[in-house]
Structure formats: C-alpha cells, structure tokens
Amino acid sequence: MNEIITKLRSFAKEHFYVIVLLLLALFFFHSIISTTKIMNNIHYINDVTFYSFNMKEAIKDGTLPLWTHYFYSGRPLFAQPEYYFIDFNFLLILLTGNIYLAMNFSVIIHLFLAGLGMYLLVNYLSDSKKAAFISALIYMFNGFMHSFVVPGNIMIIEGYSLIPFTFFFTIKALKNKNFIFNSIIAGLFIALQIFVGGVIFLPYIFLLIVVYSIVYLADKNFTNRILKLAIVGILILVIGLGVSAVKLLPGLEFLNLSNRSAGLSYEQYLGEPILLKNFVFTFITNVFLSGSGLTAAIGIAGLVLLVFGLEKYKSRIILFSALIVLLALFMSHETFLTKIFFSIPIFNQARHIERSVFLFAFAASILVGFGFLNLQLYVEKFKKFNKKFLFPIIISLILIELVLLQNVPQSIDVINPNEIPILDYMSKDPSNFRSINLALSTFIGATGYNYNSQLGISEIKGGSGIWFSDYVNFLAIGQNAPAKFWGVLNNKYAVLDKKTDIEDLKLVDRFEDCRDCTIWEAFGPYLYENTNYLPRYHTVPNSILVVGDNALVRQLVYNLMFQNWNPQNTVLIEGTKINDYSSEFLNRFNIILLVTGSLDENSIPKLQEFVAQGGILVPDILNGQNTVSDEAMTQLFNQTTGNFTEINITKLSSNKITLDLSGQKGWLVASERFTNFPGWKASINGNNVEIFRADNIISSVYLNGQKGKLEFEYKPNSYKRGRLISIITIILILAYAGFIIYRKKFRSGGQNKA
Template identity: 25%
Template sequence: MHGRKSGDNWCNKRHTIMISKKSVFRIIFPIAISLGITVLLFWKSFIGMIPFPGNYLIAWYEPWKSETSYARSLGIAHKPVLDDVFRQLYPYKILIKESIQNGSLPLWNPYNGSGMPLLATMHAGFFTPTTLLFLLFTGHAAWTMYIMLQPILFSLGCWWYTRKLGFSRIASVFSIVTFLLSGFAVVRYEFGEYLYVASCLPYILAIIEQYRENTSTKLLFLIPCMVFFMMISGQPQMVLYVLLISGCYALSLCRMERISIFPLGASFLLGMGLSAVQLLPTLELYRNSNMTHSASQFIFDRFLLPIDHFITLFIPNFFGNPATYNFWERKDYVETALYMGMIPIFFVTVLIGKNVLDKRRYVRLFYEIVICLTFLLTLNWPLSRWIYSLPIPIIGTGIPSRFFFLTAFSIAILAGMGFDNFLKGKVPLRKPALMCIGIISIIVIFTLFSASTHVSCLDSVTHNCWLVALRDTTARNIILECVVFGIALFGVWLYKKIGIFAALMIMSIYCFSGLYNANKFLPFSSESRILPSVEVIDRIKQLTVYDRIVGVGDAEIPTNIASYFRFFDPQYYEPLYLKRYGELFSWAKTGDTSKGLTRSDVTFSGWDEGNPIMQKRIARLMQLVSVGNVLYKKEEYHKKQINSGQILWEDDTWIIAKNTSMLPHISVLADSEVIADDDLLLERLFDDSFDPTKTVLIEEPIKGKNETNAKINTDNAVVGIISYKENFLSLRVASPSDGLLVITDNYYPGWRAFVDDKEVKIYRANYAFRAISVPEGEHTIIFTYQPNSITLGSLLSVCTAILIGIFFILRLKK
C-alpha cells in the first residue's frame, strides 16, 4: 500500500509538472512570437541604426542640406518619407523630456508659433507610460524602444482575442502577422502613436468576448484603462474608430446573446471620465483651432480614392513606392497604403459561402460588414462625399483613408479564421484559388489595356503613366506577388501530405513578402543623423536669445525644429494650431482671414514676393511676431532682404541679419486703440500709418485707465526678464508712467497675470497676443499658465479613478 501511495504521489507530481509546463508554454509562446516579429521588422536597430528618417532630414532640409558633408556629397536620402517624425513627433518627445527634467509640466510650447498649447495637442503623449523611456534613456535610444514596443503590444492583444475566438495557435499567429505586415501598419510604425491606439482594439474585443462568457468578469475594469491609454496616446481619429468598432461589436454581441450592454457601456463611460485630464484640454484647443470642415475640404479631394487604387489591396506597391523614388500616383502613399497581399485575401475567400463554427459566425459577418463599409467610405463617390460634407467633428475633418485601419484589422481576423478552417480541413480550396487567380488576371488585363491604350491618369504626375509603370514598377511587383502566391498555393496542395510543415511554409513565404515590403519602406538612420546640431543653429541660439528668427527663401527652417533646439521661431506645424494666429498670417499673405488659412501649417511661405503690397504686409507680420533676426542663404541675401540691417554673423553659406523694425518680444507702450471689429482691427494693424512699436490695438477698454495719460511717453520703460520657462514668465518692469505691457505670445485661455502678486486681467492685443495694464514705477510681473481645463480634467480623472476602485473592490467582495 505504501508503494502504491508513493506511486500515486509521483504520478500526481508528474501531472502537476506537465500542467505547469503547459502554462509556462502558453505564456512564453505569444511573447516569443511578438518578440520574433519585432526583431524581424526592426533588425537594423540591433546593429546600431535608429528607426528615424534622418537621411531624409540631412539630404533635403536646411540647414543640414547645405551644412553637412553627407549632404554635399553625391549621395541622396534613400527613403524620403515620414518627415512628420522630425518636424513634429520627435521634437515633442524631447521637449516633454526636458520640461519634466527642468521641473515643469509640458503644458505649453513657447518656442514655435509664438507660443502654443503642448499637452492639449494629444500628439505630445505626456501621460503615456512610454514617457518614462525618454526620462530614463537618451532620446534616440528611447525613441527606438518606443517604436519597437508597438508590434509587441499589438501581438499580445491580438493573440488573446483570437484565442478567445477559438483560433488555433498557428492561426492566431497568422492573424497577427497579417496585420503587422499590412500596408497600414508598416507605413505608420515610425510615427509611434497610430499603432499604440490600434493595439488597444484587440484587448477591448477580448474583454468583450470574456464578458460574453462570464458577465461577472472582473476584466471589465480593464476597459477604462484601455480607453485612457488610447486618449493619451494621440490620434483622436484612430481613437474614434476604435470606440466605434468596439461599441458596435459589443452591441451586436449583447443583442445576439441577450445579455445586458449596461456594464460594457458603463466601462467605456468610465474610461472617458478617466481620460478627462487629456480630453478637456484637447477639446478646449479644438474649439480655438482651425480644425474646421472648410479648412479640411482639400483632404477629401485628395484622400477619397478612385476605384483603381484598390488594386493595391492585392498587389503591394502596384503604383510604386516613394521610398525607392518610383511612386507615380498623386495620392499620398502613407495615408492611402492599403496592401494586404494575395495570401491573406485567399484565406478570406475561403470563408465565402461556407458555414464556420457557430461561435465564429457572428464574428465573420461583423468583419465582412466592416470591410464593405470602410471600402465605401474611402471610395470617391457621391455618398462618401455627402457624408464627409456633414459638419461632424473628427469625421468631417479627418483623413478618410485612415479607415483602412479597420479594413486591415478585419481582413487580418478573417484571414486567420480562414487559415484555421484550412488547417482543420473543413473547406474546399479549389474555388477560392480560382477566385484569387481570377483577381490577378483581371488586374493584369486592366494594366495591359491601360498601358496599350495610353489611358490618362488623372491622379498621376507622370506622362504615359501606365506604360512607364508597367515597364519600371508594376510588372515587377505583379510578378513578385504571383510568385509568392504561387508558392503559397503549392503549400496548400502539400498540406494533406506534409501537414503542419506546409502551413509553416505558407506563413514563411508570406512573412518573406511582407518583410520585403516593410524593409523597402521603413527608414533607418545612424545616431549622428538624428537632428544633429550644426554651426548655423548654434549661432542662431547664441544671437536670438528671446527674439524670434525666420529663414527666408531657401533658408527656411523646418517647422518645430526650434522646439527641439530651444530657440524661438514664429512658424508652426500642428493640425490643432490656434486659428486666430493663423488668421493673422492669412491676412498678411492674402488680405483675407480665411483664404490663406491652411489645415496644419502656419508659415511665412506662400506669398507673392513680386507684390510690393504683400512684401509690406510680410514685413509688418515679422514685426508683429517679434522677428529680431532673419536667416538668409548667402546667394539670396541681396534679392530676398526684408527690413535687413546689420549683419550679425555670416560664413560661406549663411547670413544672419538684424530685422530693423522689430517689435520687442516684451515691451511697455503708452498708447492704445480700441477696435472691437476683427476686420477693422486687421486693416488698422497692417496700415502704413500705424506703428506697433508705439501703439497697441486692443478689443475692449482698459479698466481704470486714465485717458488723460494715454499719450504719456514710456520710451524709458525698462523690462528685464527674470525667468522664461514653458509655463512661466517672470519680469521686472520699471516704467515712468502707466502703460500696457505687450507680450507677443499667443493669447489663450489659462494664462494668468500678476502684478506684485495681485492678479490682473489679460487683454487680447494686436489681434492674437497678450497685454496687461501696468502702473508706473517698479513692479514684479508674473505670467503663469494654469488652465482650468487641466484642473477640472485632473479632478474628473481622479474622481473617476476612485469610482473605478470602489466598484472593483465591491466586485471582489461579491
């Protein structure tokens, strides 16, 4: 008996060990898969390269284009793509890092655009956990990890979701790989923010599936965390898509299963409340920005797609690739990248007309509907144009082709489902194979016909585009995809003979094809080309101090570069820029507040240099925004001069000259004029008889101002800057009489002013800037950015977090 008992104990221990090994395998396998995909996508990072378009910056943008030995050589940037990374996203990350290290919250960016909100843009991503990477590591190392985390997060979420749907392990891997190698994902990896938002979708869907199985699941409390993570990661358009798709998924599932939707709906609402600290400042900025339907109209002309663009769903790079300088379609490659390849499409067609497992039927139908709707919403036809003509926030101002995120995700799930059915031998494969061969045949016939008949390409800049494309790019890409698909079909045929090895062959050839396209597009650069400092930038920082500088002509400085190097540039790039500031630039360039408004850029470029009236307006605009120095290319100096005075510095390539008519960044003026009407105010502001160095225009009378002293001279007033930080400005002012302290920083809700610790009203001055009333004598003046939207948002977020905690504890007790 004793021996039998010992044997039973040994068997139990062995069984426990086997279960333990299975559990460990279930944990390690998806992690290993996610790490493996990441290594394959970003292998260059392991040999010291950074996922950053630095070569593009060096070869195409000033001052690096003229300053570095690399740019002066015959070499050219291999991949001229993703300039938003160095024009906006990376500078924001570094500005946030340095702001925190200097002891201040990154609420305001004083360096570009005469001061703009920073945290409220959402692109900054201050609240994301990845901010810790930038605090702990150097900028380029943190950026590399920030980019490489995306496929890992998505892989784990998609693994969880597809396994909840009953996919086999290899089918789950196929779904993961299909999305991560899709065109939508590949072209957006190095932006960072898109895939972080996209990664939340499979986690939310998996939680919804868990709720279907067990309505008392405690995992519901993860939904508010997912919603919060999306909100703080950036890209409100992507956030909206995730909320829409997950909300519809939850509604359809709950209706089908006849279970309550209330707990799920409450979880999403709690997530919105938890996100208030980001959401309220962003909504405040949205109301004050130029993000309007009229300003976004050109987007629908450019990004609603012709029917022939959908060829790229099947044939990657059918129209070429900008990274290899052979893209010949006028549409934006990054925003319209759709390709999935023939192999996933084949496994999607496997499901057509076939009954799948009952557990998956509603899933298949749901994603089939999503694919159809996203195609209809991105196609250029009357219904889509009517929908986007409606003044719906985000939808009416966003880029339609970003719906391809939902297309790619839906195809990835359906492809995994079809692959799973194929592995289980539940579907005939002849008809799907013939269908896909027919698709390729139609594409080939269409291409040959277009080339032979010289069909014009309304969206191309290339003469005889079809013929050129057939010779240079299209034929090669069609042949490559046909070879890949042919090998995959051979693997399908072999499956009954060699089983899992054939399945692995299919997946391997698809990975080869997808990684080939990813490697073709994704730019990598050495550390030395990540926004390197050059002599002219060092001189700019040395000479400008608190004045602003503008590059004229070919010396134009890329927008938001000043935020990285910490000097002051009145130009700015951000979709949520302050509308009133943009209107000032528009009026200077066109004589109208709306004609010159752009969707994302506020710059001095785009005006008629041969028009003397426009030249005067631009000179006045430079004066109003306190441009103290102007950067010129030496060969352009004599023909591009605007109010240029003393040359402060020059070398063989550059000249930095003093602007002779600058309005100081901070000054005390005695005279003011009250003009409430915007048009009249702008006309007066740009009138030749008006001198902004003597008089300031305001929109309401100054409270308590003694009109008899309005003309008292304040020329001897002295302004000393004690401290100028992102959210804080401290001054020492000595004025012989009462006056108005004018600061050429943007007027915006949340700024508060104190004269000797007594709060005073801030007036909007010169259409877009700030002014306060200052009594005579010596005073300490403080401006501090303390927006109510941040305060209220923080309070709502904290209260929601407490509420979630209470609900969670009560659920645990049950």
C-alpha cells in the first residue's frame, strides 16, 4: 500500500502541471459535468445534439450516419466536413449510449487536450515546465476561446485542441533522427483533425508548417535540410490524407455537390475583418477595454511576456512565432495580404478570414512561455526581489484576467422532446411525415430539428452553412403555393409562432410556448395541418414523362406544378431524350411532354408506337402540333383521375429503407431526395431498379407487379473508396510498427546471445 502511495505521489509531482490543467478544464466547464445539463449554446444544443443522436442511432444499426432522414427532407450527414467521425464524442456514445454525457465530457477533454498539447510543445522547445504551463494557460483561455469557441462554435474546440500536437510532432520529425515515426504521428493528427470536424483549421495548419519550414531551411546545411523536409512533408501528407480518406473523400464529394462548388465570393471569404479601433480588444485585453467581433486577447500579463519573448528573436522558434503573429495581424484585417491569400486555393474556400486571429493565439502562447524565461533572467538582476514569487504572480494575473473575469460557460437543463407540447402531440401521429417550422422565416439556418429527430420526426428545413441549390430553389419557388409544394415533400404539420392564412393549412391548436428557452421556435405555439399531405411512399395512377434539355425540363415541371397538376394522382418524371429509352419504358407513361432537345430523326417510330398504345403526346408532333396552350394543359390534367395508394415502410434505418411489395404495378413515388445524391441504390428482391427524378426534387421507381422487398440503400462510392484507402494506409502503418518492434527484439535477442 505504501508503495502505491509513493508511486502516486511521484506521479503527481512529475505531472503536477498537467493535473492542474485538467482541474482547470473541469472548473471552466463545471456546469456541464452532468447528464441532465447542457451548455447554453444554440449550436451545442441543436447541432451537436442532432449529430450525436444520429450517430447513436447509426451505431445501433451497426453502421455510420452516412445519411440523415431528419433535416432538409434527408441528405448526407457523415460527409459534412464539420461533423465528427472518430473522437471522444463518438467513443463515449459507443461506451455509454448517453449523448449528453458524451457531448459534455468531450468538450471538457478537448479543452484539457488544448492545454496539454501546448504544454508538451513548449516544454519540448524550452525544457521548462513552468514556461510550458504558462503557454498552456494562454492557449486554453485566450479571447478566441471566449469570443468564438464557447459562445457559438463549440464544435471546433476539438480541432483547436489538436493543432499543438500536430505542430509538436512535425517539429520533432524535422529535429530528431527518428523522423519517420514522428512524421507518422504528425500525419495521424492531421487525419484526426479531419475526423473531429476540424477542417476549418487545415489551411492555417498548412500555413504554420510552411512558415516553420522556411525558418527551418535558413541554415548552412540547406541541401540536407530540404531533403529531410521533403521526406517529412510527403510522409505527413500521405499518412494524413490516407488515413482520413474515409471521411475526406465523401466530404469533397459533398462540397462539390453543394453551394460551395462555385467557390466563395470575396465578401464571404472576408467576413467581418478586425477593425483597427478594436486592435487592443482583439489582441490584448477583452476585459479592461470594450470592443466588438472576434478576439484572441492574451491579457495584459500575456502581452508583457510576449514582448519579453521577442528578445531572442534570432532563435528559430521565436522568429517563427513572430512571423505568425504578424501574419495573423495582417490577415485578420483587410490588407494586401488578405487579398493575396484569397488567390490561394485552400484559403479561398474558407469563410471569415478574421478567424485567422487564432494564429495569434497559437503563436503568442509560445512566445509568452519564452517570455517568462527571459523575464526570469531579467528579474535576477534585482536582488531585492525574490524570483520564486514571479511564477505564482504571473499565473495569478493570467487566471484572474483570462478565467475569473470572463464569463464562465453556463448550462441549462436538458429538455426532453416530449416536454415540448407541440412536438409531443405530433409524436403521437403514427404515420411517417415531415414537419416544417416557420417560426424562423429562413429555409437555411433553422434550429429545433434536434428535438424532432429524437421523436422520429423529419423536418423540411435544416441548419449548417452548406446547402444544395436545387433544394433551396424548390422551397423558394414553392412559396407561391407552399402547402402544395410542402405536400410533395411529405409535409403534414407546420409549426408557427403566430397565426397564418396560408391556403390549405388548417389550424390544429395553440400549444404552450417557451419564449425564454434557447430554442424557443421549437415550441411554436401554433400547429397547422397540411391538407395537401402525401405519404412518404405511395403509388399514383397517372404518370407524365417530361423529356428534353435538362434546364428546360425543370422549368416546365415547375410551370406544371403551379397549374392544376394534382400530386395526389400524378407524378412528373424527368427524362432526357426519347431515344435514350426503350419503347417498353415509354409505354409505362400516360403522357409524354416534349421540350427542346428531346428528339432526333430516330424518335418518330417510338412515339408512333407510344400513341398507338394509348399514350398522349404533348405537343402532338405526329399531327403537326408544335406548341400547346395553358388551356390545353389544364384540360389534360383534368383527365388525370384517381388517387394515391400508400405503401408503408417496413424498416427504416440510418442508410437503408425497406418496403414490402404485394404486386403493385405503376410508379412508386418516394418523397426522398435520392436522385440528388450519387450513392443511392434501389433493388427489388436483390435485383437493381433505376431511380428517377420526380416532381423536380423527389424520387420514383417503376413497379412491375413484383412481390417481396423493395430496398433503398445509401452506399456512396466516395465512402467505399475512402474506406479502402484508409484501411490500406492503416495496414501499412501497422506493418511498419511491426517491423520496428521485430527489429528491436531481434537486435535485443542478438545482443543477449552475444
């Protein structure tokens, strides 16, 4: 027992400052050390909870949340760059199944890791635990944490916490003989940066490494250094991108399909640059001087240490840190440097360049550590001052300004979705439907869907700064006939904060609201039923194929949707050219609408056969008609009669939907965005069937009387390729590790024999 106590004391003494960093992280986030509390932060309550719930459900299904059914009428989720894959959140959900415990303790762990990473880095560079501890405090509690991370963007604390580790092992790779091992570890931290959703930091990590490389190469032994730098750089890049490919490749595909594919405008890239009048507030103190916008303030004590840290400017690490400080100052303001970086590909994809102030926080954290050592030497000249008091005085000043005088994160009670009366009412409806919350008028950036998802309720709107133009256009165009367009998206209920006179919405009731709640819009309180509601999956008796130029086809479909087209009995299928299809396929439709680009010289026989089978051709070019009037289209739609037949979902999981077929024939309408994203496959009893784009946004497949199971499954090739690359890279790393272990044992065994 005494031996154990002795070892514990020895451990505590050896790692005293690390233990203090952990205690400070626990103190800072003490209000969320609970499974019934959550940080009072809208992104945390909504976005992190939403993704964590989807992850929990996917883990139950034995998969990953490649897709979510619960916002934007369904779309890819895992591929979204800012959402995590492997992190402490994931591991804690896997171990405990409690998303709030996982979220809360993940935040605490990553704040501690931020300090630990900086501590290890500066301790390695300075060989001083005290200097390292001071640097860690600055990195953990500078203004960037208080102004950006905690108030609204808590998810990026994970990526922020890993940056010192990446830089630490990169430096070790360049300075030590064992550069392969350290390069691999640095590469793994790059991969982790992508896994935890820290893609926002990748351009800045690249900048840190480039600047350090320039400083590193400033040496007489230039040739050897550039060779080593090239090897280390390639290793880090290959390992980082290779291991992360399972997340990276789907993310790139996701971005290429989204609004980000066109790039960002200069205004979006610029964001809200730091103003000169806010200089002191931004970089020195956000306590004793007021200001606005982002801050990376290091405190007055931090500024003093930073100045002392610049004394030995000829040191490579000091020169590097000083250059990063200057870059941060120029980049975060709108200067010539800001415009230069906009021309660099990896930077012009990043919004809000003022976030580069975090570079100041990173470099300043290093400088203050060295500043403490220089100040210590300076104080030794004053014999009357006992230098042992210097360290506790500085620590006290830093903690007072950067922790005690700051707003410590507040928590609120976790709200059970059933405690929201309007959601509790909807949850008792057994049908599969989507809701739309109109309390916030915008289609993008909505909140509250975190509660809906936990009750199995899908939402038409959603959050995130990444969206898909075709879907947003559908919602925007649909504002002229909202209930009809929402019905196409399987909408049954609309939640509003005030009464409305939208046509075809019927008031259900007014429920109890909660204006003081962080996500007040989830409470309504007004609930309306959409009388144009359509089931998630249903067959219709009438079908129209619209063929021709893609843009013209979609424009015509929208025009038809605003006429007397009835989605209750008719589906509009999007096509290309007549000769792209067989006569058998064309005969599946009641009506074919022709637009420019739909015909060639070989189309006529197929159209003649279609008409002979009873199909209607519009315009009837076989009889010399080239145009058709709105009145004629109205009469045509009046001939479409009948009603839909619902097909119930047998099984709904994260990436797969199963329906039971009992011999239905005709077009199945799936109120799903399957055709918007590559990777969705449909099969009936294991035989693939084609999915077609319907009603400009949803999906449809043709049923030919089969009985059995119809399955829709999401398996994007980007994920499959990425997974394969990641597995191969990890196998190569393990093979290298095995080789090193074997070689050490072999040498050890040889020496013993000798």
